[in-house]
Each structure stands twice: as structure tokens, then as C-alpha cells.
């Protein structure tokens with residue numbers, strides 16, 4: 158019966174597009190995770206990642222933005238590309254030594270000219286995710302708007318227009334930059350959390366999810382200080398109150414048990430699903446350290462995880478089971494958002510914890526696609542696993558430019574050093590599997606390679622750009 162219906166649909170749609178394009182699209186983003194983040198996780202666990210096994214397309218992706226300034230320079234062209242920010246292997250792998258500190262007063266040594274370039278031109282999560290979701294490169298801080306702040310259509314909206322269900326979930330607040338751009342919000346200012354929350358909650362998404370719950374703290378305990386700054390940072394009190402009303406458009410789900418019941422199929426939701434886990438801001442990455450342990454000094458998992466907390470893999474499956482009920486197909490964005498938070502804090506062990514949680518989610522999504530009960534299969538579903546941008550994380554030897562993190566064996570922390578507390582412009586790992594993955598592979602037609610004056614070789618090989626991914630994703634929704 159299903160084959161018959163598919164044949165009928167193919168006969169009426171444009172055959173060229175319908176035949177090679179996926180019906181379902183899942184994009185999974187590990188925020189901030191570069192090649193060294195993945196290597197560190199493999200070394201610590203002693204195990205391959207989910208994307209290391211099976212028929213994945215493997216490449217890298219460039220993450221540069223249109224410009225670093227949020228505002229258009231006076232009299233300037235809002236669509237002009239900053240020529241210095243463009244990905245250029247000779248700048249990205251520049252090994253010329255630089256004396257002094259990264260900036261006046263900085264605690265990070267400058268070390269190499271390439272490091273200085275990365276520190277200067279790195280993009281953020283807003284413009285990188287917007288480029289992936291809309292095909293349009295834009296400025297730092299922009300959510301699905303172009304260089305002149307005009308809203309541009311995202312894949313979430315295109316999928317909705319094609320009659321599909323859509324969702325966007327994360328391990329950080331549900332309206333943080335990446336899930337906001339993934340969920341088709343439009344805002345020139347990623348920090349306008351209240352505006353973005355209003356737009357997402359009044360929009361047409363079928364699933365939202367993440368942390369940022371106003372009633373709980375970072376350890377999942379009820380907030381006792383009613384005026385705590387974090388409490389209504391992400392959404393205003395009236396919006397939270399409205400979300401809780403029985404006649405809300407949304408089915409608000411907060412407890413780990415209720416999210417797990419959805420993931421296990423014990424319950425379903427008639428209404429759109431708002432999984433706002435009982436924690437604020439992130440699921441696990443911001444949980445308190447005991448007084449006798451300094452941040453970043455305990456091995457992954459050594460500080461016990463907050464018990465009874467929702468997990469990203471369970472949220473992902475709960476979300477997919479909900480959007481997977483649509484016979485027309487779905488678009489789903491799933492973000493491991495807190496990898497980036499741990500990296501900003503230079504907390505290497507928690508970075509590994511968060512990437513492990515993300516990899517658990519990828520493994521669960523693959524198993525769901527492959528399970529006969531799910532609405533999806535590799536024949537009709539595209540799964541993309543990548544990052545929005547990288548950080549400046551390298552190996553332990555500061556004299557060796559761009560040294561990779563080093564393997565000390567499973568269960569031992571890899572050798573590492575942080576060269577900055579924020580982003581870089583490095584290429585990020587890119588994986589795709591399922592329907593349309595081979596077409597995406599053809600987009601990765603640029604080569605990252607560089608040989609310095611001492612004949613040392615650098616580079617991540619074949620890569621595509623974020624607008625190329627975004628344009629392809631939008632094309633999957635054309636009829």
C-alpha cells in the first residue's frame with residue numbers, strides 16, 4: 158500500500174527532484190565542535206563515534222560569515238562580503254610565530270599568525286546556523302535575516318509550506334541562537350531572547366525543546382530566588398504563564414519521566430510539543446561543581462550528573478516520534494548546544510561529556526531511522542551531522558602550530574590546550590547519510606590544504622560551505 162501511494166505521488170510531482178530528494182530531513186548540530194572536539198571524544202572513550210561507522214559521506218565545512226559588525230557600516234553595502242573573513246587555507250594555517258599576548262591584557266599567548274586571524278574573524282552561532290538553514294550568508298548575531306536585516310525563508314518554513322511537520326530542539330535554552338535559526342525565527346539580534354521566544358511560540362513549529370525553564374536552576378532544583386536574573390532571561394513571565402495554561406497551543410512537558418514516556422511511545426501528544434526540561438539554562442553542562450573541585454579539573458562524568466534530568470537522545474526520539482506521524486514528511490533540527498558552552502569555559506572534560514551526549518543522540522536517531530516501526534528510512538530521509546563553528550582547541554605542545562589533541566588512551570584525558578575562550582574560523586567536520594547525501598558530497602568540491610615554509614602540511618581536505626548546504630536543504634522542499 159505504501160509503495161502504491163509513493164508511486165502515485167512521484168507521478169504527479171516533478172520527477173527529477175522527487176526522485177533524488179529526501180522526504181524527511183534531520184539536521185544535527187554539535188555547537189562549537191571542531192575536528193579536535195571529535196578526536197578528543199574518540200580518544201577518551203576509546204570508541205568510534207556513530208559517524209565513524211557505516212556509509213556516511215565525510216567532509217568538512219567552511220563557517221565564515223558575511224561580516225563581523227552587526228550594523229551595516231555607514232554608507233556601506235549591506236551585502237558586501239568581508240574579504241578578510243573568507244576561508245583561506247593560507248590564513249587559517251599561517252604558522253608564522255607571533256610574540257606577546259593575543260590581545261592587550263589577554264591571558265592567552267598570541268603564538269601564531271593563524272591563531273590571531275581566527276581570533277579576529279571567527280563567526281558566531283547565529284550567522285553560521287542561519288547560512289545553513291537559509292542558504293544566505295549573513296552577519297554575526299543575525300537569525301535568519303540577510304545582510305540588510307531582511308527576513309529570509311528557512312528550511313523549517315519551506316518544509317511547513319510543503320505540508321510537513323517541523324521541530325527544533327537543543328540541550329541549551331530552546332530559543333538560543335542555533336535552535337532559533339533552526340526553528341525559523343527571524344531577528345537581527347540573537348540576544349533578543351524574549352522577542353525570539355514570542356516568535357517561536359506563536360509560530361507554526363510542531364516541536365520545540367531545550368532548557369531555560371524559568372522555574373528551575375542549573376541543578377534542576379526549584380528556583381528559590383524569585384528575582385534571580387537567570388529566571389526570565391529567556392522568556393518573559395507572561396509568556397511562561399501562557400504556555401502553562403490548559404488552552405495553550407502547546408503541550409508543555411517538563412519532567413524527564415514525561416519526556417521518556419514520549420520517547421518510548423507510552424504517550425503521544427495531540428498538540429504541538431514544548432519540551433522545556435526542568436533545568437535552567439542547560440541540561441547538564443552548567444551543573445554545579447562541588448566546592449573542592451575547580452571547573453575543568455574533574456574527568457568526564459566524575460562530577461555526578463544531575464539525577465532525573467532529561468537527556469538529549471530521549472528528547473530527540475520524543476521529537477521524531479511526534480513529527481514522524483506526518484505522512485507528508487518532516488524537518489527536525491537537533492542541537493548539542495552545550496558543547497560550545499563548555500568550550501567557552503575552557504572546560505575540556507565537560508566538552509567531552511557534552512559531545513558524548515550528542516553522539517548518543519546521533520546513535521539514537523540512526524537506530525530510529527533504521528527501526529521498522531519508524532516512519533523514516535534511509536531511502537527517504539537525509540541525516541546531516543555537523544557543527545556551526547569551531548573553537549581554538551589544540552594539542553598540549555604550544556610550540557607546535559595547530560597540533561591536534563593527543564591520545565593518552567581510553568579513560569585518560571587527551572593532551573590539549575586552549576588558545577582562546579571563543580570561536581575560530583576553522584573548518585568543521587561534516588557528515589551526511591541517507592537520501593541525497595551523495596548529492597551533498599558533490600558540493601564538497603573545495604580543498605583545504607596548506608604547506609608552510611618548513612614544508613609542514615596542514616588541511617582538512619574536501620569541504621563545502623554553509624550556504625551551499627542551506628541552498629541544498631531548501632531545494633529538498635521544492636515540489
Ligand SMILES: [Zn+2]
Pocket residue numbers: 189282497498501580
Ligand atoms: Zn559560542
